[in-house]
Amino acid sequence: MDIHFMAYQATARTEARKVDTQQMLLRSGHRIVARGGFSALSMARIAQQAGMATGNLYRYFTDKATLSVALFERASTHEMHAVFECVNHRAAPIVQLEMLLTAFLQRAHANPQLAYSLVAEPVDPAVEQARNEHRRRWATRFQAVIEDGIEQRQFAPQPAALAATALVGAMAEPLAVPPSYASFCASDIAPLVQFCLRALSA
Template sequence: MSYKRSSLMQERMEQNRLAILDSARSLIAEGGFKDAQIQTIAERAGVSSGLVYRYFDSKSQVLVEVLSDAITTELQVIDSIADSALQPAEKLHKAVATFVKRALNSPQLAYSLMFEPLDSHVELERFRVKQLIKKSIKKILADGKASVAFDFDDLNSSALCVVGAMTFVAIEPLDPAQNTKFDPDYKDYFSKQIADFCVAAVQKRSDRQDS
């Protein structure tokens, strides 16, 4: 009986924790970090503010975990592409275009998680996140280099450039102040432009010797 009670308590605690994170994520998606205050997070999660602090030391910790959970999903998408049977150029194009398009599908959330100014704890997590994205992109680039589909001098630098294109190039359309209209055609066009650029930057060209 004691074990069952303990198991039920553990399940309830995990449900509360997930509700808090889901609440924070939805608030960020609607209005950015400014709307994700502890009191508001607690109200939407159906718990007290005090209970939030039983699971998280601060608002920053909540936001760091939201960012961590979000990037875990994105990495799974990229890694599934990297492990697919596509050719290296197709993998890179699909990975970049998919990442950008998914960001455009939730612009406020993507902008806040990647760019909205916040404290050092979140900035450190953003740096860690970019390193994880870079690791996944390096795998695609390394495969392309090995198969002579890609031609570049330095794997790490090339991966950093691709990650920069995937993230910082999207600042302008994602910025809520720009009020960009994200219709399906625009999402397809914008994500394709970035993906085309990334592939062109590393793809081997037979005419390079002649240029």
């Protein structure tokens, strides 16, 4: 067998194991953040859950900030996919938007600590930068639905990008309170969704 091919196979296996270990560590970190927020996260705690020495963790993440960003990206992307998978994309835009907003808030209510951590918990500047990027991603996805609604005259003519950005803020603000205050209730979901729809309506 070609020695170069054997070396390639060995490298590929090593990289695959590294990726698997990184994902395992991220799952452990996700559980910590979902229960206690980013303030509860530490390299030592993740290493303990993974059954490895803390020093070995730095083979996969250079520092806590890098790990925190990776955790934020993983959790936020998962939430976005989960919300948009709930939508019937053949429905009218106003129905799609109602489904999106309802799914977003229901998931936030189901895990208020994770919602607060992703939306408003004080975090490292690198995580805050990732948070701002994900807000833009949410706005871009909402903008597409709003543009369809304007075209079909279900929403009033308006700058769709600005409306989408405002919508993200309206959805995030009620979640920007630590869950220990228990300020966001299930009964708040429908009124908040209707508030957002009225703001866009013709």
